Amino acid sequence: AQSVTQLDSHVSVSEGTPVLLRCNYSSSYSPSLFWYVQHPNKGLQLLLKYTSAATLVKGINGFEAEFKKSETSFHLTKPSAHMSDAAEYFCVVSDLGMNTGFQKLVFGTGTRLLVSP
């Protein structure tokens, strides 16, 4: 079964400093990986996705992630944090049903990003 592990439950940064949110995945086949963001009392918004094209994926709001097969990692980065980046971030892997052909998303436990002035 597909799974992801988010290595930090909370990450604190100062505004203007780099952001690194770590994620490792486990997959029996070439995975599709995603990062979603959830602001308080809001739904989930897709930041970026990897689907076996370029290993460095650029997303919205200046975020990017690098797929590293040798390390089974898909870490999310941003060069300079903004106050509005404070939110919950989820690393997600797509699990394609072998018999159904339908995909479901398997979420990590989330990393709360705190940004201080």
Place this chain on the structure above:
Amino acid sequence: DAGVTQSPTHLIKTRGQQVTLRCSPKSGHDTVSWYQQALGQGPQFIFQYYEEEERQRGNFPDRFSGHQFPNYSSELNVNALLLGDSALYLCASSLAQTGELFFGEGSRLTVL
């Protein structure tokens, strides 16, 4: 173009009651998935509907059931509510089996 809309946004029930949550998919989408997000956790897949049939189901008891209508909208029903059913219930829609998922803002259920 309206995105995924869910109703109600908040509701409170007591143990043993039944609840129905509703979801209208994004225009043009034909597949609806439901996820449960307990407090402090990541969302967990409940089930997925396509062509009015349940196509895939996560590890949830039969108390959780659903329906998809001809206009692609969907309902999630939970019977015999338990305290542990308190959560944010998220609906996501997509085009066909493997299209990108778009999420609604969720229905927050509190069971007392």
